[in-house]
Amino acid sequence: xxxxxxxxxxxxxxxxxxxxxxxxxxxxxxxxxxxxxxxxxxxxxxxxxxxxxxxxxxxxxxxxxxxxxxxxxxxxxxxxxxxxxxxxxxxxxxxxxxxxxxxxxxxxxxxxxxxxxxxxxxxxxxxxxxxxxxxxxxxxxxxxxxxxxxxxxxxxxxxxxxxxxxxxxxxxxxxxxxxxxxxxxxxxxxxxxxxxxxxxxxxxxx
Amino acid sequence: xxxxxxxxxxxxxxxxxxxxxxxxxxxxxxxxxxxxxxxxxxxxxxxxxxxxxxxxxxxxxxxxxxxxxxxxxxxxxxxxxxxxxxxxxxxxxxxxxxxxxxxxxxxxxxxxxxxxxxxxxxxxxxxxxxxxxxxxxxxxxxxxxxxxxxxxxxxxxxxxxxxxxxxxxxxxxxxxxxxxxxxxxxxxxxxxxxxxxxxxxxxxxx
Amino acid sequence: xxxxxxxxxxxxxxxxxxxxxxxxxxxxxxxxxxxxxxxxxxxxxxxxxxxxxxxxxxxxxxxxxxxxxxxxxxxxxxxxxxxxxxxxxxxxxxxxxxxxxxxxxxxxxxxxxxxxxxxxxxxxxxxxxxxxxxxxxxxxxxxxxxxxxxxxxxxxxxxxxxxxxxxxxxxxxxxxxxxxxxxxxxxxxxxxxxxxxxxxxxxxxx
Numbered sequence: 227x228x229x230x231x232x233x234x235x236x237x238x239x240x241x242x243x244x245x246x247x248x249x250x251x252x253x254x255x256x257x258x259x260x261x262x263x264x265x266x267x268x269x270x271x272x273x274x275x276x277x278x279x280x281x282x283x284x285x286x287x288x289x290x291x292x293x294x295x296x297x298x299x300x301x302x303x304x305x306x307x308x309x310x311x312x313x314x315x316x317x318x319x320x321x322x323x324x325x326x327x328x329x330x331x332x333x334x335x336x337x338x339x340x341x342x343x344x345x346x347x348x349x350x351x352x353x354x355x356x357x358x359x360x361x362x363x364x365x366x367x368x369x370x371x372x373x374x375x376x377x378x379x380x381x382x383x384x385x386x387x388x389x390x391x392x393x394x395x396x397x398x399x400x401x402x403x404x405x406x407x408x409x410x411x412x413x414x415x416x417x418x419x420x421x422x423x424x425x426x427x428x429x430x431x432x
Numbered sequence: 433x434x435x436x437x438x439x440x441x442x443x444x445x446x447x448x449x450x451x452x453x454x455x456x457x458x459x460x461x462x463x464x465x466x467x468x469x470x471x472x473x474x475x476x477x478x479x480x481x482x483x484x485x486x487x488x489x490x491x492x493x494x495x496x497x498x499x500x501x502x503x504x505x506x507x508x509x510x511x512x513x514x515x516x517x518x519x520x521x522x523x524x525x526x527x528x529x530x531x532x533x534x535x536x537x538x539x540x541x542x543x544x545x546x547x548x549x550x551x552x553x554x555x556x557x558x559x560x561x562x563x564x565x566x567x568x569x570x571x572x573x574x575x576x577x578x579x580x581x582x583x584x585x586x587x588x589x590x591x592x593x594x595x596x597x598x599x600x601x602x603x604x605x606x607x608x609x610x611x612x613x614x615x616x617x618x619x620x621x622x623x624x625x626x627x628x629x630x631x632x633x634x635x636x637x638x
Numbered sequence: 639x640x641x642x643x644x645x646x647x648x649x650x651x652x653x654x655x656x657x658x659x660x661x662x663x664x665x666x667x668x669x670x671x672x673x674x675x676x677x678x679x680x681x682x683x684x685x686x687x688x689x690x691x692x693x694x695x696x697x698x699x700x701x702x703x704x705x706x707x708x709x710x711x712x713x714x715x716x717x718x719x720x721x722x723x724x725x726x727x728x729x730x731x732x733x734x735x736x737x738x739x740x741x742x743x744x745x746x747x748x749x750x751x752x753x754x755x756x757x758x759x760x761x762x763x764x765x766x767x768x769x770x771x772x773x774x775x776x777x778x779x780x781x782x783x784x785x786x787x788x789x790x791x792x793x794x795x796x797x798x799x800x801x802x803x804x805x806x807x808x809x810x811x812x813x814x815x816x817x818x819x820x821x822x823x824x825x826x827x828x829x830x831x832x833x834x835x836x837x838x839x840x841x842x843x844x
Contacts, residue, residue, distance in 0.1 A: 252576050255628035257584035261555070262576070272483065277684065277694050282483050288548040302631055342700040349673070361567060361773060363576065369673070370664050370775065378669035422667035425714055458782050461834035463790035467761070468782070478689065488689050494754040508837055567773060569782065 229401050230336065233329035234271060234283055235293060240322035241355050242267035242294035246301035247308075247315045248363050256302050262359060263298035264291060270355035274330050274347050278337050316416055319356055319368060323376075324409035327352040327383045328401035335397070341388055348384030348404070349377060373424045375415050383408030435607050436542065439535035440477060440489055441499060446528035447561050448473035448500035452507035453514075453521045454569050462508050468565060469504035470497060475561035480536050480553050484543050522622055525562055525574060529582075530615035533558040533589045534607035541603070547594055554590030554610070555583060579630045581621050589614030641813050642748065645741035646683060646695060647705060652734035653767050654679035654706035658713035659720075659727045660775050668714050674771060675710035676703060682767035686742050686759050690749050728828055731768055731780060735788075736821035739764040739795045740813035747809070753800055760796030760816070761789060785836045787827050795820030 245266030249259045268284050268291070275282045284290040308314050330351025334344040353369050353376070360367040369376045387404035391397070414420040451472030452465045460468070474490050474497070481488045490496040514520050536557025540550040559575050559582070566573040575582045593610035597603070620626040657678030658671045666674070680696050680703070687694045696702040720726050742763025746756040765781050765788070772779040781788045799816035803809070826832040 249576075250631050253578045253630045253632065254576060255579070255581055255584055255630050257581070257587050257628070258576065259631065261559070261583040264552075276482055276688055277697060279693065281485065285483060285545060285549055288546045291548050291552060305631065339697060340700045342703050343697055346676075346703060353673070357774065362563065362573060364572065366776065367774060370661075370666060370670065372665050373667075375667055375669070377673040378667055381669050422669070424665045424667050425662050425671065425717065426665065455782075456837050459784045459836045459838065460782060461785075461787055461790055461836050463787070463793050463834070464782065465837065467765070467789040470758075482688055487691065491689060491751060491755055494752045497754050497758060511837070568769065568779060570778065 228332075229398055230329055230332035233325050233332065233401065233405075234290065237271075237322050237326035237329050237351075238267040238284075238290050238294050239297050240318055240325065241270075241359075242297035243301055244315050244318045244322060244356065245294075245359050246298040247305060247311050247318070248359055248365060249298075250301065250305045250311065252363060256299060259298040259302045260295045262363065263301070264294045265362060266355045266359035267294035267297070268355070269358040270326055270351040270353065271329065271333075273354045274333060274351045277350070278334065278339070278347065280333070280337060283333075316368075317413075320409060320412040320416060323352045323356070323380060323412055324383070324405045326355065327380045327408045328387060328404040331384050331387045331404055332397065332401055335391075344388060345381060345384045348387070349380045352380040352383075352408070353377060373421060375411065375421050378422060379408050379411040379415065382411055434538075435604055436535055436538035439531050439538065439607065439611075440496065443477075443528050443532035443535050443557075444473040444490075444496050445499050445503050446524055446531065447476075447565075448503035449507055450521050450524045450528060450562065451500075451565050452504040453511060453517050453524070454565055454571060455504075456507065456511045456517065458569060462505060465504040465508045466501045468569065469507070470500045471568060472561045472565035473500035473503070475564040476532055476557040476559065477535065477539075477561070479560045480539060480557045483556070484540065484545070484553065486539070486543060489539075522574075523619075526615060526618040526622060529558045529562070529586060529618055530589070530611045532561065533586045533614045534593060534610040537590050537593045537610055538603065538607055541597075550594060551587060551590045554593070555586045558586040558589075558614070559583060579627060581617065581627050584628060585614050585617040585621065588617055640744075641810055642741055642744035645737050645744065645813065645817075646702065649683075649734050649738035649741050649763075649767075650679040650696075650702050651705050651709050652730055652737065653682075653771075654709035655713055656727050656730045656734060656768065657706075657771050658710040659717060659723050659730070660771055660777060661710075662713065662717045662723065664775060668711060671710040671714045672707045674775065675713070676706045677774065678767045678771035679706035679709070680767070681770040682738055682763040682765065683741065683745075685766045686745060686763045689762070690746065690751070690759065692745065692749060695745075728780075729825075732821060732824040732828060735764045735768070735792060735824055736795070736817045738767065739792045739820045740799060740816040743796050743799045743816055744809065744813055747803075756800060757793060757796045760799070761792045764792040764795075764820070765789060785833060787823065787833050790834060791820050791823040791827065794823055
């Protein structure tokens, strides 16, 4: 089983958990949970595969959808024991981002596109599932939460993978570096408030 | 003319009516009506065709767009006679769902994908047009309306089609069963409040 | 360099400026600016290329993304000098629409589709980038702003291109006519309140 496949399974599972947790706020039935979970889980990879004109990964291998549906059902029956869904969503989303970005980078490398496209596919695979989840569920997208780095962490992770590859190291190491950098930066943002300077307009804002 | 084509025409026409009715709340001009109607009418099928890598149905056969535009113009000039647009939207949307789900199932069967993908394509074709309509027009998506089954009805309809096919019956019968099951369940939800148990969190919600 | 390519570069650059200006309201960091700018800049053309099953333009030619990122960084460091971001967004968006519509028309003509599809690709290329920008950033979509023509201007521009071509004039002239008609109508709507009659429901609205 290839690296990209393992990473795709992990990100599908974890993003599905976050999707189901967001769905739990809307008091949906179990099929509604599965719907939001699947959208979140495969959304980023679907955008990636459609743009790269590869076959869409979960059409080729439907077990991804089974994994996402299982995750949604698990959340449906257990989410009420969580003390804070918001905290669980934040941290699971960070883990999912950290596996989805290298999955996107690996997939883009496998079709041999230019390096800016590799960066973009890492970011898109990481960010679009969560973005669709939040847009569909009427939440403020995590991706664009005021002042917090999100795309930045994904881009840094994808960049780390390219640097490791440029140094002549093997693909596996590059994807691990990508995951570690993404998670450490995103986790640091959540735990310690790490951030880049943000744009500030002059008051009064027009 | 194939079954899928007939169903595609019907769902395009009826979803276009719902799109134009939602547009009528935003006081758009007639071209705005046509835009929202077309997005709603072909959105689900476009997602289906792009993911399955078939040619997009309305690019091959532009008369679909003409049908959707006609429906939008009809609504532009007549919607003011409706007593309750909301009720009209709910019921037209239920009919559209009931023809779009078998259209998605039939299209997926015609390209020979695995059965979980057939289910998903039924659900996606049925749900994504309305989802785009509601997201673009800033409405709470019908698909995710609190407690009400929507995806559930689509999934049950798609499942009914697969069961009928497994019993060795012809495609036409399977697609009719799909439409009937979808409409009866969705209509029952609207008229009698049928629903599955929904997720409930413990108060206080965090 | 072909006409479509020039128009694509221009629309990518100007839509990226509008995306970054909208991002500036959410106080994102510089990578967040680049993300929203790229989504806005390439969103419409990506939808066009995926539906027409051409290769996606910025995957073939990654310099588009570099242009969009540069525009985003420029806005990040200079937007605070603007007196009214809203006004700048409106007018830049009008210019971007006026170059994106002919880019869409030209791309559709180059793959030889039926004329209704040419009109739709003009409108889609012009409208979807801004639509994604506004949906993701939780703004009321400009495309659907109450009473204001937007899709109407795009459609009129695309129609003008087809009329000029039908008269036997060369492609370049048709695309220029498209840009001029789109910009004059959209600019007139912004500056003088030009509009078509809009749908009005009877009070009380239900």
